[in-house]
Amino acid sequence: MAAGKGTRLKSKHPKVLHEIGGKPILAHVIATAEKVVPARDIFVIIGHEAERVREAVAGTGVNFVLQAEQRGTGHALMVARDALLGNGNKYDQVIVLSGDAPMITAETIRKLSDFHTAQKADMTVLSADLDNPYGYGRVIRKGARVLAIVEEKSATPQQKKIREINSGFYAFAAPALYEHIDRLSTANAHGEYYLTDMAGVFHQARKKVVAIKTSDAGEVLGSNTRAEMMMLDARLRLAKCRQLLEQGVTIFFTHTCVIDSDVEVGADTVIEPFVQLLGHTKIGEDCRIRSYSVIRNSVIGERVTVRPGTIMEDSRVGAGAVLGPYTHMRPGSEVGEGAHVGNFVETKKVKLGKGSKANHLSYLGDAEIGEDVNIGAGTITCNYDGVKKHKTVIEDGAFIGSDSTLVAPVTIGRGAYVAAASCITEDVPADALALGRARQSVKEGWAREKREAQKQNGR
Numbered sequence: 001m002a003a004g005k006g007t008r009l010k011s012k013h014p015k016v017l018h019e020i021g022g023k024p025i026l027a028h029v030i031a032t033a034e035k036v037v038p039a040r041d042i043f044v045i046i047g048h049e050a051e052r053v054r055e056a057v058a059g060t061g062v063n064f065v066l067q068a069e070q071r072g073t074g075h076a077l078m079v080a081r082d083a084l085l086g087n088g089n090k091y092d093q094v095i096v097l098s099g100d101a102p103m104i105t106a107e108t109i110r111k112l113s114d115f116h117t118a119q120k121a122d123m124t125v126l127s128a129d130l131d132n133p134y135g136y137g138r139v140i141r142k143g144a145r146v147l148a149i150v151e152e153k154s155a156t157p158q159q160k161k162i163r164e165i166n167s168g169f170y171a172f173a174a175p176a177l178y179e180h181i182d183r184l185s186t187a188n189a190h191g192e193y194y195l196t197d198m199a200g201v202f203h204q205a206r207k208k209v210v211a212i213k214t215s216d217a218g219e220v221l222g223s224n225t226r227a228e229m230m231m232l233d234a235r236l237r238l239a240k241c242r243q244l245l246e247q248g249v250t251i252f253f254t255h256t257c258v259i260d261s262d263v264e265v266g267a268d269t270v271i272e273p274f275v276q277l278l279g280h281t282k283i284g285e286d287c288r289i290r291s292y293s294v295i296r297n298s299v300i301g302e303r304v305t306v307r308p309g310t311i312m313e314d315s316r317v318g319a320g321a322v323l324g325p326y327t328h329m330r331p332g333s334e335v336g337e338g339a340h341v342g343n344f345v346e347t348k349k350v351k352l353g354k355g356s357k358a359n360h361l362s363y364l365g366d367a368e369i370g371e372d373v374n375i376g377a378g379t380i381t382c383n384y385d386g387v388k389k390h391k392t393v394i395e396d397g398a399f400i401g402s403d404s405t406l407v408a409p410v411t412i413g414r415g416a417y418v419a420a421a422s423c424i425t426e427d428v429p430a431d432a433l434a435l436g437r438a439r440q441s442v443k444e445g446w447a448r449e450k451r452e453a454q455k456q457n458g459r
């Protein structure tokens with residue numbers, strides 16, 4: 001179920017697309033569901049901002065059911081009737097997951113399903129004992145049987161004391177669900193069709209409703225408010241750090257690091273405090289990622305040193321390279337094995353070959369730079385003429401003197417030298433020296449004469 005608006009978030013964006021652990025809440029739920037059944041057996045009920053939600057998770061190959069008007073969780077399942085029982089789909093058992101409860105594990109979903117099957121139940125509620133059950137539906141039991149689920153708003157003071165809550169995850173016998181679902185009504189505090197009321201409906205119809213408690217209450221937590229969301233985010237990230245520690249990664253001050261769920265890091269890599277590793281970043285073994293670096297969707301080889309304050313997005317770095325401090329690698333930067341990209345160097349759509357060095361204060365954009373090239377301090381590729389971007393090619397072994405501007409399109413040939421402070425507007429052939437600067441002139445004694453003149457004028 002992912003059709004709700006998420007009113008309590010006070011957000012323009014649908015609740016299930018808010019991110020925790022670096023990806024939409026709904027994407028977590030789908031990824032877990034996919035560990036239990038194939039995507040073709042997953043139906044995502046969408047409604048509020050349906051197209052945005054569909055687009056965000058369409059890549060998973062799941063099915064969608066449109067709940068155009070969101071009249072409650074019971075209504076969401078009513079709308080799914082044809083998808084689940086029609087079209088040649090005849091499911092015996094339907095497992096209902098909440099699109100806003102991302103901590104659930106595949107193991108728990110399987111336990112719920114197996115328990116439901118073993119009990120031959122019509123409805124099985126996944127429940128949990130919470131220290132603070134406020135806001136959740138409460139499970140009203142008589143022994144092993146569930147008589148009803150009462151929402152917070154409708155609960156009596158006595159019922160509010162019950163600590164066993166409804167997780168919003170259920171297993172249903174599909175035929176029984178759809179035989180009885182039309183008995184739900186909107187006669188409640190919100191004027192909605194509550195799926196939770198199916199417990200009472202079934203109980204009255206002498207159908208079997210049971211509950212199975214999770215051992216880890218943390219798995220069923222929902223994200224109805226920003227505060228809840230941030231708490232889940234912190235839990236997910238801590239779990240991610242623990243997983244990496246388990247795999248041989250050193251992480252200092254784990255609580256200061258922000259590591260997204262899908263990030264991979266090799267053993268013996270050291271992550272210093274206040275590092276962010278985001279998206280689909282992959283880091284090899286024996287690297288050191290120093291403080292304040294923010295790395296998104298990038299692939300880093302083995303033995304790479306990332307010095308403090310390095311920002312990297314959609315880039316690749318070869319083994320043994322050294323980056324930073326304060327290197328800014330924008331999308332499409334590829335740094336070869338053993339290359340160095342240093343202080344305040346900005347790169348974009350650049351290939352920097354094996355062993356090449358750009359150590360200080362440069363802008364390298366739309367460039368193909370070969371192996372063992374030395375890019376002097378302050379070198380700038382002038383890639384933009386105000387309308388179009390142009391390419392700079394620097395061949396193997398070339399040496400670019402400090403403070404040079406290379407006006408693209410331009411090629412510096414293999415092994416060529418560019419004199420410091422040159423403005424290069426034409427191609428430089430291999431092994432040549434190019435000077436593109438004014439010749440220096442010297443006026444002997446000029447400074448002394450100026451000082452003496454100033455003294456005589458009493459200044």
Ligand code: UD1
Binds near residue numbers: 045069073074194
């Ligand atoms: C629901 C349960 C509550 C349980 C809690 C667990 C009901 C009435 N209450 O409350 O007993 O303790 O989950 O987290 O079910 N949705 C739709 N269509 C709708 C309405 C909601 O698809 O018309 C989706 C939402 O997007 C959300 C999920 O259903 O992903 C749950 O809805 P939500 O409004 O968050 O229910 P809760 O108030 O949390």
Ligand code: CA
Binds near residue numbers: 098100222223224
């Ligand atoms: Ca919820």
